[in-house]
Amino acid sequence: MTELTSFIAGLPKAELHVHHVGSASPRIVAELAARHEGASPVPADPVALADYFAFRDFAHFIEVYLSVVDLIRDDEDVRVLTFEVARELARQQVRYAELTITPYSSVKRGIPAKAFCEAIEDARRGAAAEFGVDLRWCFDIPGEAGLAAAEETLRIALDERPDGLISFGLGGPEVGVPRPQFKPFFDQARAAGLRSVPHAGETTGPQTVWDALRELGAERIGHGISAAQDPELLAYLAEHRIPLEISPTSNVRTRAVGSIEEHPLVTLVGAGVPVSINSDDPPMFGTTLEAEYAVAARLLDLDERGVAELAKAGVEQSFLDPAGKSALLAEIDAYSGRSA
Numbered sequence: 468m469t470e471l472t473s474f475i476a477g478l479p480k481a482e483l484h485v486h487h488v489g490s491a492s493p494r495i496v497a498e499l500a501a502r503h504e505g506a507s508p509v510p511a512d513p514v515a516l517a518d519y520f521a522f523r524d525f526a527h528f529i530e531v532y533l534s535v536v537d538l539i540r541d542d543e544d545v546r547v548l549t550f551e552v553a554r555e556l557a558r559q560q561v562r563y564a565e566l567t568i569t570p571y572s573s574v575k576r577g578i579p580a581k582a583f584c585e586a587i588e589d590a591r592r593g594a595a596a597e598f599g600v601d602l603r604w605c606f607d608i609p610g611e612a613g614l615a616a617a618e619e620t621l622r623i624a625l626d627e628r629p630d631g632l633i634s635f636g637l638g639g640p641e642v643g644v645p646r647p648q649f650k651p652f653f654d655q656a657r658a659a660g661l662r663s664v665p666h667a668g669e670t671t672g673p674q675t676v677w678d679a680l681r682e683l684g685a686e687r688i689g690h691g692i693s694a695a696q697d698p699e700l701l702a703y704l705a706e707h708r709i710p711l712e713i714s715p716t717s718n719v720r721t722r723a724v725g726s727i728e729e730h731p732l733v734t735l736v737g738a739g740v741p742v743s744i745n746s747d748d749p750p751m752f753g754t755t756l757e758a759e760y761a762v763a764a765r766l767l768d769l770d771e772r773g774v775a776e777l778a779k780a781g782v783e784q785s786f787l788d789p790a791g792k793s794a795l796l797a798e799i800d801a802y803s804g805r806s807a
């Protein structure tokens with residue numbers, strides 16, 4: 468381990484963009500597969516699983532993602548998955564995480580919404596007590612499932628309203644899934660006090676990011692990397708302080724970006740756009756949050772101080788309450804002061 472990687476490992480962090488099912492480690496995938504009978508294309512063996520997680524393109528990634536979603540059959544699976552994801556976050560010194568959860572996919576597969584929400588809330592309480600990690604939920608619409616999914620996701624969010632729910636999102640493919648059609652659902656979610664955090668500009672151009680801002684009232688953008696192609700958009704994001712949730716390895720693994728060297732992070736930061744560093748679907752992309760910080764440090768040529776600033780930016784851009792933010796920012800300062 469280099470000095471910087473060990474600094475990153477100990478650094479208290481916030482994680483703002485990480486998907487629930489996409490965080491299932493090989494051990495959890497094997498455990499889920501073993502819990503139920505039935506054929507699944509998802510291999511339980513870690514080496515075969517790594518091969519299974521080699522994606523030809525974004526559409527293939529979504530197909531594989533949904534095959535892992537299929538492994539989650541009942542509320543106990545949801546409880547185990549969520550609690551184990553929290554364990555891994557805590558191991559990486561994540562103190563606060565906004566986990567993107569897709570209740571629609573599980574409800575459609577037969578888990579009642581109420582039982583689903585109780586399971587994630589049980590895990591949230593357990594994770595706080597056992598690991599000291601504070602979890603919040605972003606309920607996202609799986610874009611490929613269209614307006615029916617939007618309606619159902621909104622209904623679950625508003626009817627169940629689990630304590631940890633803070634935001635409303637939109638994931639999945641962007642090609643053929645225009646953002647503006649989801650405006651009425653985001654309007655209602657925002658009117659009910661949920662924050663707006665759609666994915667946009669991951670696999671399509673800057674117009675999708677404009678749509679997310681103008682039509683969906685986006686307060687942060689998932690990925691948003693194609694903003695780098697539009698100077699006017701970069702200026703807008705910088706001026707209005709709209710952060711982008713960046714996950715460099717994800718973008719390479721889904722082939723949204725050709726290589727890490729071609730990742731637009733440097734352009735985005737150079738334009739003054741606020742960014743946070745996140746892991747997205749870490750085991751599927753063969754990464755961790757720590758590894759993403761190391762990649763960002765390399766791309767942006769950061770030292771310990773710069774990495775600590777990046778961690779603080781994540782906290783500031785989060786939807787944590789002011790007291791929680793101050794405490795976590797102070798913890799980062801204390802850590803980086805000690806390590807300097």
Ligand SMILES: O=c1[nH]cnc2c1ncn2[C@@H]1O[C@H](CO)[C@@H](O)[C@H]1O
Nearest residue numbers: 486489532569607609610638639748
């Ligand atoms: O990087 C990503 N971009 C978009 N959606 C993603 C990503 N990672 C996981 N999902 C998930 O894909 C599912 C199907 O729409 C959703 O559950 C979404 O949360």
